[in-house]
Each structure stands twice: as structure tokens, then as C-alpha cells.
Amino acid sequence: MVNPGKRMNILQALLAIRHGPGAAILPPDITRIHLDFAKRWNDGHLGPRKFWKVCLPRLKYWNPAVPMLVNRTLDQTAPAQMSIYFRQTALLSDTPSALSTKISALPLAQQPHSSIMNEHPAPEPEEDERVVKIEMKGLHSDQILADFLSKTGAIVISPTPDELMEMRQVEDRAERGAVDRAIVKKYIDEKRREERMLALARQEAEAIKLANQ
Template identity: 75%
Template sequence: MVNPGKRMHILQALLALRHGPGAAILPPEITRIHMDFALKWNDGHLGPRKFWKMCLPRLKFWNPAVPMLVNRTSDQSAPAKMSIYFRQAALGSDTPSALTTKLSELPLARQPHSSTSNEHPAPEPEEGERVVTIDMKNVHSDDILNEFLTKTGATLVHPTPDEQVEMRQLEELQEKAAVDRAIMKKYIDDVKREERILAIARQEADAIKMAND
């Protein structure tokens, strides 16, 4: 049986992944998402980095079938751009489903994947696709998310009543844990202070004894 503390941590991690910024279901016409930004946060790349860290995992959780690639570069002066690919209303002969099949047939080493060395910048849309871009450079992650939701028409996911109860219970447990930590810290600090006082008293007693010998 999982102990209550471990269960609480697992539940907390699951709820944090399921709900929060980026928890949204994408419309079926979105075929893939691609992010390009620099490795470090400075020079306007903080917003994209925070979106990648905080929002993209939730988007992937709710949309596991949608490929989401992140291409990063060491060039801090490079643009920061998100590319959102949509299925066209009138499909050509090379539909996104056919494209997916074609990509899956490539050797693993040649398949597009996330990169930290600018190996896979955003490609041009395939036949039967159109692309919508978001300029993320010098933009706060909240504003990136708002523009993303507007341009994709994604549907926000809200906690169920049971999940809301679990969230409140977790908050109460976290508040209680914070109080318990504060009490324990005070106890430990008091013990250490008493030990220091005793050590000083012993040193003074030893000094007096040596002076009288």
C-alpha cells in the first residue's frame, strides 16, 4: 500500500500536470506544433522558455497525438517563434495523415525531433496544411498562451468537482505541513541555542577552573 505522504505527492504532481496554464484540448484540425527559441532565457527568450516549461507539458498531456517539437539554438539573437500547423479544409493528395505515415516510415535518425542545436527549425507547411505563427520574443508567457488559445481556438480544461475537492485537500495539507515545518524549525533552533549556551558556560567554567589552579 502506498503511504499517505507518497500518495499526496503523486496526486499533487498529477493534478499539476492536468490543470493550470496550458490545460486545453486542441481542435482536430491542428496537426502539429513547433517552437523555435534560444537555449538561454536572456535577450527576449524568457517568455518562450517559461511557456515551454509550464504550458507545453499540459498541452501534450491533453493532446498526446499532436506532435510538439522544440528546436533551440545557442544564438541568443535568433527569433523566438511558434508555428502552429492546421489541416486545410480542402485536402490535397498528401493529407496530414498521409504525411504522418510517411514520416513514421523514415529511419529513426531522420525523423524530426526536438533539438538543442538548431537541427530542426520549423519546416514549411506540407500540402494540405497551413501554418499560423506567434512571435514570442520579448513576450510574457501568459501573453503567449493567450495568443495561442485565440489563434488555435483550443478549449480550456477545468477541474471536475472531485478534482476541486482534492485540490482543496492538498492545499490544506500543504498549509498544515508548512505550520509543522515552522514548529520543527523553532524546536531545532531552540535546541541549538541551548547547546551553544551550554558550550559557552562550559568554556567559562573551564577558564575559571584553570585560573584557580
């Protein structure tokens, strides 16, 4: 049986990926999402980087079948764009798109993948796609997310009553843990202070002893 502390840590990690900024279900006409931005955060790339770190994992959790590629570059002056690809409404179906068929037919090493060396910038849309772009450079991650939700029509996921209760339990445990750590730290600091005073007293006693010889 998993001990309560370990279970709570697992629950905390699960709730963190299930809920928060980016927790949303995408409509079925979105075929893929592509992010282009620089490797470092400065020169307007902080917001895109935070969106990638904070929001994209939750989007992927709720939409595992939607490819989400991140292409970064070493050029800090490069633009920061998000490309959202939609399957044309008239061509919507339950059958795989021509794009997914084409990509899956490629050897694994040739298939598009995330990169930090600008290997896979956003491609042109396929015949059965249209693309909507979001200019992310210089924007806060919250602004990027708001624009993304507006342009995609994604449905934001809200915690259930049971999950809200679990989240409160996690918060209460974190607060109790902070109090316990403060108490332990105070105890350790006091013990170390006493040890230093005792060592100093011993040194003084030894010095007095040597002086009286």
C-alpha cells in the first residue's frame, strides 16, 4: 500500500497537470499546433517560453492525439509565433488526414520533431488545412493563452467538486509542511547555536587553563 505522503505527492502532481492555465479540450478540427521561439527568454521570448513550460503540458494532457511541436532557435531576434492548424470544415471526417498518413509513412528519423536548433520551423498548411497564427513575441503567457483560447474555441476544464476538495487537502498539507519545516529549522538552529556556545566556552576554559600553568 502506498504511504499517505507518497500518495499525496502523486495526487499533487496529477492535479497540477490536470488543472491550471492550459487545461482545455480542443475542438476536433485542430490537426496540430506548432510553436516557434528563441531558446533563451530575453528579447521578448519570456512569454512564449512560459506558455510552453506552463500551458502546453496541460494542453497535451487533455489532447494527447494532437501533435504539438516546439521549434526553438538560437537567434534571439527571430519572431515568436504559434501556428494553429485547422482541418477545413468541409473536409472534416473520422478518417486520418492526408498529412497524418504522409508523416506516419516517413522513417522515424525523418518525421518532424521538436528542436532547439531551428530544424523544424512551422510548415505551410496542407491542402486540407488552414493555419491561424498568434504573434507571441513580447506578450505575457496569460495574453498568449487568452488569444489561443479565443482563436481555437477550446473548452476550459474546471475541477470537479471532488478535485477541489483534493486540491484543498494538498494546499493544507503544503501549509502544514511549511510550519513543520519552520519548527524543525528553529530547533536545528537553536541546537547549532548551543553547540557553538559550548565550543566557545571550552576554548575559553582551555585558554584560562593554559594561562594559569
